[in-house]
Amino acid sequence: MTGQARKKPRPPLDRESLEQLALFYVGRYATTRAKLRSYLARKLRERGWVGKRPPAIEALAEKFSELGYIDDAAFAASRAASLGRRGYGARRVEQALYAAGIEEADGADARGIAADQAWDAALAFVRKRRFGPYASQSFDPDRKRKALAAMIRAGHPYELARKFIDRDPGDFPERDA
Incomplete structure (x- = not known):
């Protein structure tokens, strides 16, 4: 050797x-x-x-x-909350649950968490990426299109992404009820 x-x-x-x-x-x-x-x-x-x-x-x-060594529902809820805090939307959460092999019933609470924190997740995403209200200057149409695409890839619905991307720096959208 x-x-x-x-x-x-x-x-x-x-x-x-x-x-x-x-x-x-x-x-x-x-x-x-x-x-x-x-x-x-x-x-x-x-x-x-x-x-x-x-x-x-x-x-x-x-x-x-x-035996409680594995809890798919708790794993799913934890993953949904974590992704939401990092700025990812419901569609991205759904993809993560599918990739982890979470069954429909075990992922129900996680889907609810993702839906409940949709606004906060979008806000976290634009803050992290400095889009819309967090931008240092207004975006030109091409940069807005790219920012919108990034939000959609992150799992946010088009309508919600539009609310943030179309804003000027410092102009925060009103939270929906």
Whole structure:
């Protein structure tokens, strides 16, 4: 060997080692059932399986959910609140929930959070990007179009984005009831 030591290949997984991997993963990361299943499937592809029956990944994810190690609804609500504080809109929240494998029922509260904080999220986004009322000078039509596109990509509805982008510096729109 020249310079680098070769790593010894890891042994294939069995039921106990698969559960230990799952426990380590949920202990270290805020996760969902879908993300845990994906992680365990990847580890099985990498290391193999020694059991006679196929591994019960789905059952393990459900068991961890029943034990309270995983809570998809709490994960979804936390993700929605976090994205809203960072200035992302409801559509972007929906995309994040889909990517995390959150089921419709578990994401209901998160969707409500995103809808409730739509105005505050848009305000945070224009403040961070210095658009509309937070700009140092009025935007020309091309720059307004680009700013509007950025807000829409961030998940804000067109009408709400327009309210902020069409404003001059220091001219804040009235909050809708």
